[in-house]
Amino acid sequence: MIIRVTNLRREFTVGIETIRALAGVDLSIERGEMVAIMGSSGSGKSTLMNILGCLDRPTSGTYELDGKFVSGMDENELAGVRNEKIGFVFQSFELLPRTPALANVELPLLYAKQPGDRRARAVRALERVGLADRMDHRPNQLSGGQKQRVAVARALLTDPALLLADEPTGNLDTKTSDEIMRLFADLHDEGRTVVIVTHEPEIAEWCTRVVRLRDGLIESDESVEPRR
Amino acid sequence: MNLSPRFILQTILLAIRQIRAHKLRSFLTTLGIMIGVASVSTVIAALTGLKEQVLSEFESFGASKVFIFPDQPDRAGQNRYPWREIKLKERELEGLVENCPSFEQFTPNTDFRATVIHGRKEVPNINVVGIWPSWHDIENRPVIMGRPFVEADEADAKPVAIVNDDAIAELELPPNPVGSIIMVKGRRFLIVGVIETNRTGMMSFQPEQTEIWVPFSTARRMQSPWSFFYVTGQVKSPDLVDEATAEVRYVMRSMRQLGPDDPDTFRVEAIDQYIEQFGKLATGITAIAAGIVAISLLVGGIGIMNIMLVSVSERTREIGLRKAVGATPSAIMLQFLLEAVVLSLLGGLIGLGLGQGLAFLLTIPEQGLQSASIPSWAVALAVAFSAGTGVIFGFFPAMKAARLDPIEALRHE
Ligand SMILES: Nc1ncnc2c1ncn2[C@@H]1O[C@H](COP(=O)(O)OP(=O)(O)OP(=O)(O)O)[C@@H](O)[C@H]1O
Ligand SMILES: [Mg+2]
Numbered sequence: 001m002i003i004r005v006t007n008l009r010r011e012f013t014v015g016i017e018t019i020r021a022l023a024g025v026d027l028s029i030e031r032g033e034m035v036a037i038m039g040s041s042g043s044g045k046s047t048l049m050n051i052l053g054c055l056d057r058p059t060s061g062t063y064e065l066d067g068k069f070v071s072g073m074d075e076n077e078l079a080g081v082r083n084e085k086i087g088f089v090f091q092s093f094e095l096l097p098r099t100p101a102l103a104n105v106e107l108p109l110l111y112a113k114q115p116g117d118r119r120a121r122a123v124r125a126l127e128r129v130g131l132a133d134r135m136d137h138r139p140n141q142l143s144g145g146q147k148q149r150v151a152v153a154r155a156l157l158t159d160p161a162l163l164l165a166d167e168p169t170g171n172l173d174t175k176t177s178d179e180i181m182r183l184f185a186d187l188h189d190e191g192r193t194v195v196i197v198t199h200e201p202e203i204a205e206w207c208t209r210v211v212r213l214r215d216g217l218i219e220s221d222e223s224v225e226p227r228r
Numbered sequence: 229m230n231l232s233p234r235f236i237l238q239t240i241l242l243a244i245r246q247i248r249a250h251k252l253r254s255f256l257t258t259l260g261i262m263i264g265v266a267s268v269s270t271v272i273a274a275l276t277g278l279k280e281q282v283l284s285e286f287e288s289f290g291a292s293k294v295f296i297f298p299d300q301p302d303r304a305g306q307n308r309y310p311w312r313e314i315k316l317k318e319r320e321l322e323g324l325v326e327n328c329p330s331f332e333q334f335t336p337n338t339d340f341r342a343t344v345i346h347g348r349k350e351v352p353n354i355n356v357v358g359i360w361p362s363w364h365d366i367e368n369r370p371v372i373m374g375r376p377f378v379e380a381d382e383a384d385a386k387p388v389a390i391v392n393d394d395a396i397a398e399l400e401l402p403p404n405p406v407g408s409i410i411m412v413k414g415r416r417f418l419i420v421g422v423i424e425t426n427r428t429g430m431m432s433f434q435p436e437q438t439e440i441w442v443p444f445s446t447a448r449r450m451q452s453p454w455s456f457f458y459v460t461g462q463v464k465s466p467d468l469v470d471e472a473t474a475e476v477r478y479v480m481r482s483m484r485q486l487g488p489d490d491p492d493t494f495r496v497e498a499i500d501q502y503i504e505q506f507g508k509l510a511t512g513i514t515a516i517a518a519g520i521v522a523i524s525l526l527v528g529g530i531g532i533m534n535i536m537l538v539s540v541s542e543r544t545r546e547i548g549l550r551k552a553v554g555a556t557p558s559a560i561m562l563q564f565l566l567e568a569v570v571l572s573l574l575g576g577l578i579g580l581g582l583g584q585g586l587a588f589l590l591t592i593p594e595q596g597l598q599s600a601s602i603p604s605w606a607v608a609l610a611v612a613f614s615a616g617t618g619v620i621f622g623f624f625p626a627m628k629a630a631r632l633d634p635i636e637a638l639r640h641e
Contacts (some may be wrong), residue, residue, distance in 0.1 A: 055552055055634045076556045083554020094549045094638065098249060108553040110238055154553070 001064075002161055002193050003029040003052065008061035010047050010216075021047040022058070023216035029195065031161075034188040034226065036204035037197045039213035045197045048213065049166045052195065053088045054078045066161045083111050087155025089165035093147040095139040101126060102135040105154045112158060125153040129183060145176035152183060163187060166197045174202075181206045185228060231562065239559075243567040246539075247574070257535040258575025261617065264524020265579025265610050266586065269602045271517045273587035277600030279510050286503050292463040293366070293499045294331075294472050296324070296480070298456055301491035313484075314493050315456045318448075320483050324459065327479045330472035331461045335360040336444050338457035344440065345411040346399040356412060356440045358447020358457070366462045374406035374421030377443055381420075385445035389417040392425045394437035412440065413450055469498045525613055528575065529621035536568050536625035547629050548637025561630035568622020569615050576614025580607060 010022040021044045029035055037045050050056035051063060054070055057078075063070045066085055073081065082088075095104045105122040109115040126135055129149040139147055148168060155163055165184070169177035177200075185206050188194050196207065204210050205227045212219040247254045298314045316336075325334055338358045344351050361377040364370055371390065381388050389412065391405060401408050401419070408419045425437065442450075444457075463472040476496045484493060540547070547560055555563075583602055590600040 050635050053552070055638075076558075079551065079554050079556040079559075082552060088552050090638070094545065094552075096546055096549070107550070110235070111550075111554040111556070111559055115234075158554075 001028055002031045002066055003027065003195075004062075004064040005052075006062050008048070008051065008063065009059045010044075010051065010056070011059045020216050022051075024061070025213075025216070025218055027211065027218065027221075029193065031193055032188075032191055033209055034184070034194045034207045035196070035209045035211060036207040037195065037211050037213065038199065038204055039219070041199075043213040044216040045213055046166055047216075049164055049195070049197050052162075053086050053164045054082050055088070079111070080113075083108055084113075084158055085161045087152075087158070087160040087163045089148070089151050089155050089163070089168045091167040091170040093139070093144075093151045093171075095147055095150055097140070098138055100136045100138055101131065101142065101150045101153075104139070104150055105157060107154060108157050121157060122153070125156050126150070128156060129153045143176075144172050145179055148172065148176075148180050149183065152180070152187075156187070161193065163192055163194045164196075165194070167199070168196065169198070169200070169203060177203065185226070189228075231558065235559070236562070236566075239563050239566050240570065242563060243570040246567055247571055253535065254571055254574075257531050258528065258571055258578070260524060260528030260531050261572050261575030261614055262528075262579040262582065264521055264528055265576050265614060266582035268517045268521040268524070269580055269583030269606055269610060270586040270590075271520075272514060272606045273583065273600045273602045274590055274597065275510055275513055275517075276603050277587075277590065277597035279506070280599055281597055282506055283503065286499055286506075292466040292469060294461045294463055294469065294476060295495075295497045296459040296461065296476055297495045297497070298458070299493065299495035301493055309493050311454075316459060316494065320480065321459060323479055323483050324461070324476065328461070328472065328475040330463055330468045330475055332464050333362040333366060334459055334461045335363040335366055336457045336459050337363075338444065338447055338451065338455060340413075340447065340451045340455060342413040342450070344399060344438070346401060346408065349400045351398060351438065354438050354440060356442055356447065356450075358442055358444040358451075360444050362462075363441075363460075366460055369423050369426070371421035372424050373404055374419070376421055377441070381443040382445050385443060385449060387415055387417045387446060388420045388443065390421040390423055390441045391419055392423050392437075392439040394425045395440065396422070398438045410440075412442070415450065417442065466500075469500060473498055521610075521613065525617045528572065528614075529617040532568055532572055532618065533621040533625060535571075536564060536622055537628070539567070540564060540625050540629045543629075544632065544637045544640035547632050548634050548640065551632070551634035552638065557630040560632075561626045564626035564629045565619065565622045568626065569618030572614045572618035572621075573611065576610050576617075579614075580610050 005025060005027050008022055008025040008027075009020070012019040012021060025048060037048065039045050047056070051058050054065070058071060061071070065081065068081075070078070070081060096107070102119070102122050105125055106118045109118040109121065123135065126132060129152050131146060131149050131153065134142060134146060139150075142150065163184070168184075169180055172180060181203060184194055184196065196203065198204055207224065208226050209221070209223050211221045296316065298316050300308060300314055321334065321336055324331075336359070339355050341353050342356050344354045359377070360382055361379060364376045370376065372393070374390070377388070377390065380386070389410065391399070391401070395401065396403065396405055399410065405419045405422060410417050410419060423439075423441070425439070461472065461476070463469050473496050477492065480494050481492065486493065550560060580602065587600045587602060590597050
């Protein structure tokens with residue numbers, strides 16, 4: 001079991017109103033699964049992902065990641081977990097502007113306890129996503145798909161237990177989306193645990209399991225045969 | 229938290245890259261600190277040079293000199309003493325010579341303005357100084373040609389004169405003017421000696437170049453009855469200055485028959501008093517300069533704080549991302565703090581460089597300061613204070629950055 005969340009709630013207070021983004025979610029994910037999280041807009045997908053990625057903390061409930069209770073950790077411990085155990089891929093890539101691909105990929109190792117040979121590790125990660133010939137390119141010299149590959153390489157860098165992606169193909173066309181999904185599928189086939197938030201059924205097709213959210217609760221949870 | 233030297237080095241490099249990416253903006257931001265540090269370090273350099281120069285001048289002047297001036301005592305509202313009581317008299321000068329054992333020798337000093345004629349050359353308004361033969365020794369001004377004054381010149385009030393070497397050109401005298409005749413205030417004078425012009429002097433303000441010396445007794449006969457003189461005394465050794473001063477006061481007061489409640493009607497000053505006064509003045513100016521640097525660092529610091537706040541706001545998403553990949557709040561804090569420190573330190577160092585350049589320029593002109601350099605304590609202070617400014621004014625923006633919530637930061641437009 002790599003992820004186990006129980007009775008997870010997350011509430012936001014806006015003015016006098018309280019918004020329940022997550023209303024008691026129980027979810028377990030095994031090592032080596034590739035999970036799609038689906039649901040209509042506002043159903044709480046991103047909120048759940050942010051908590052799984054240790055970027056946000058639940059209002060109540062517990063979260064156990066790779067055998068450790070994350071819910072009780074302080075700010076610094078969470079930063080360590082994000083650095084070592086989690087690779088996050090964002091819809092809008094989040095690359096540092098005016099910074100070469102290689103330096104962008106290296107970034108997590110700046111904050112790592114054991115960075116090793118940063119350059120060599122970053123080069124390997126870029127080779128892994130098929131961008132060996134684009135190391136010195138800046139983000140504005142890369143296509144959308146290439147930018148997302150750089151972001152995936154960055155997420156892979158510290159060899160995390162968990163790869164999280166919130167609508168990673170949301171800004172890409174169908175063909176490029178397929179390429180990115182093939183990359184995620186390959187990473188999954190190598191034994192990594194992947195969780196992807198998506199609206200699109202074609203993206204979910206690549207996964208081994210589909211979890212649907214509705215109004216902050218799990219509506220359905222089924223295993224499926226992945227496209228390969 | 230892993231704040232290893234490697235991490236700090238990486239962060240400094242990051243700060244430098246960030247500053248280079250915004251060259252103009254960074255330059256304008258640190259301009260305040262730059263100008264402040266440059267101007268203050270120049271002032272301090274000039275002051276240091278001036279101090280050295282003045283002190284060495286005092287030194288050559290002789291640390292063991294005492295001056296006696298006529299002086300109207302400061303007694304607000306009460307009767308003023310008549311000038312003829314205040315004025316020093318020849319008989320008092322004799323009294324000093326006889327009754328002050330701490331002194332090696334004395335010379336009176338007096339002067340008047342006169343038109344000086346040599347042949348057809350006529351130069352108006354030249355300062356003619358009357359002195360005793362001991363003056364050569366006391367002021368360390370020997371003759372370079374001819375002979376110095378001797379007792380007989382003084383005793384007989386001879387019409388003899390010594391000129392400085394500038395007078396040779398101005399009065400169109402022969403290259404060796406000894407033996408030439410000049411007319412001073414309508415009287416014939418024989419030039420008996422030449423003295424080197426004192427050029428390095430900042431203390432000897434000479435509006436004209438020609439100087440003429442005559443025996444004191446001769447000068448007194450040519451002066452108006454209202455003119456006065458002052459006395460320079462050479463103390464046997466510098467540590468006797470206080471004793472010598474007391475002797476002069478005692479002798480003068482008893483000669484003038486001043487009662488215990490009467491103030492001095494003369495003034496006695498030792499050269500070390502001047503040094504002390506100058507020291508106070510220099511310290512005062514340094515303090516003012518320090519005040520200016522404080523203000524300029526404050527203004528520069530506010531500029532840095534402003535630009536750092538802009539930078540944090542512009543780079544909110546970057547901060548969010550850094551946190552998402554594992555940066556702790558203190559790592560983010562350090563990043564922005566170091567950026568502010570590097571920025572202000574850069575301003576301080578460029579300012580120091582400019583100041584050093586300006587200080588060097590001060591030493592170039594002929595009458596300039598011989599040595600004007602920024603003392604090392606001022607360099608250390610400038611570096612420390614500009615770095616401190618970065619820390620103080622970078623703290624709030626860095627804090628703001630460190631406290632950003634990663635998700636909100638990543639959602640920032
Ligand atoms: N910071 C916040 N402050 C207030 N409300 C929030 C905040 N973040 C999320 N919400 C609310 O929580 C609910 C769930 O939001 P969430 O972003 O998780 O939805 P989502 O499933 O990711 O939607 P989408 O598919 O549009 O991305 C929404 O109603 C949203 O308005
Ligand atoms: Mg979302």
